[in-house]
Ligand SMILES: Nc1ncnc2c1ncn2[C@@H]1O[C@H](COP(=O)(O)OP(=O)(O)O)[C@@H](O)[C@H]1O
């Protein structure tokens with residue numbers, strides 16, 4: 001569903017991505033690993049149209065993503081959950097979720113889609129009228145994932161979703177993600193610094209270093225390669 | 236006692252006009268984070284368009300509605316052509332552009348309609364109402380001013396609170412990038428914010444023109460007062476703009492009535508300074524919400 005070919009991005013003189021190529025499939029989790037500054041966030045921001053690339057292409061179901069505006073890409077069914085989560089703190093929980101329903105659902109489908117999120121994450125339902133700023137870190141993560149799902153996307157782009165979460169909450173989140181992709185046929189690109197937990201749920205893994213892909217392989221094989229782990233994954 | 240009541244009433248009417256100017260400033264500040272120094276001048280310009288229509292025999296209400304519509308269009312055009320290209324540049328750039336626009340609009344208005352003071356008609360009688368046996372300083376036209384601005388504030392608050400469009404507008408203002416990622420067409424909403432703001436400015440221009448000596452500069456002082464009102468209200472909330480407008484209107488009226496009209500602008504400046512020093516977030520803003 002997602003095909004990235006020879007993608008290159010520069011910020012002025014800084015080369016953030018250099019000739020990155022990979023594929024992500026329906027129902028699969030593709031994890032993108034690498035140290036701080038490797039270019040992971042830049043990759044996701046380019047796919048969702050927030051950053052312009054200088055060379056290469058990204059296609060989604062054959063349609064180009066590169067060169068399109070973020071609003072359009074979102075409407076195509078690509079949901080990007082940004083680094084730092086992207087809860088809109090000035091809005092209530094319910095308003096955050098409703099905002100996710102506008103782009104791809106018909107008016108009559110919207111309420112039910114929000115209620116489905118409350119079913120999946122009952123904690124959010126209990127706090128629907130509260131300001132999103134009152135939520136804990138784990139609840140915020142539920143909210144942004146719920147808000148991405150409410151639009152019924154086909155591809156999720158997640159930027160370090162486990163950052164700042166306790167190991168238990170983080171594991172729950174990964175399990176939810178696994179469930180969603182296996183059941184609903186959703187594709188996911190999961191950017192993580194926490195390589196161990198990302199490798200445990202992913203179907204395919206890519207390691208970025210200084211903007212280039214250094215390895216792309218089965219997660220189990222990556223986890224077993226000790227020198228690779230020490231060099232790029234830090235565990 | 237009579238004087239006190241008269242001052243109070245005229246302060247309310249004035250305050251509602253300042254509230255309309257402040258509301259425009261708030262809408263723009265929310266949309267693109269810009270302070271629009273041309274807010275008064277845009278209202279002036281569209282009121283002159285109404286003036287031209289009136290002198291060509293168009294009726295008052297068609298001219299009134301045409302001026303509001305022109306304000307809406309002018310706001311949208313200014314956002315698209317002058318403000319949008321400066322997105323991502325230092326925040327001061329669009330502010331300076333609006334100062335330039337103020338000068339241009341006043342210059343163009345002067346060359347089209349002349350730099351002379353004239354009269355502009357009011358929709359209703361400007362003679363004070365008689366309550367019991369006394370005539371108070373509050374006319375049918377003042378009643379209209381209060382109702383028109385109150386209706387505008389209610390409409391804007393309802394838009395933000397209870398409609399999907401309003402939710403999108405708030406989201407775009409608070410988190411443009413996240414909103415874009417959710418498929419919200421942020422650019423269009425910014426344009427809409429400017430358009431609504433300038434329609435509000437046109438309303439202020441139409442309402443205050445009959446009370447002023449109508450020249451290309453008649454909105455300058457109203458912009459100062461409207462700005463005071465907006466800052467007083469915290470620059471973010473429509474209700475804050477309304478209350479800020481009323482407080483400013485009353486303060487100005489009392490200074491004018493008991494001290495002297497010459498001191499009114501200085502009083503507004505003093506009020507502004509006190510607010511900025513004591514409560515920079517305004518009467519309603521919270522430091523959290525305020526974007527600098
Ligand atoms: N907006 C930007 N302007 C300039 N350089 C940037 C910008 N964003 C990221 N970079 C640089 O691009 C490189 C990749 O950054 P990033 O994509 O954030 O990496 P990661 O998410 O893997 O930590 C880094 O060297 C970073 O300093």
Ligand SMILES: [Mg+2]
Pocket residue numbers: 040041042083
């Ligand atoms: Mg990053």
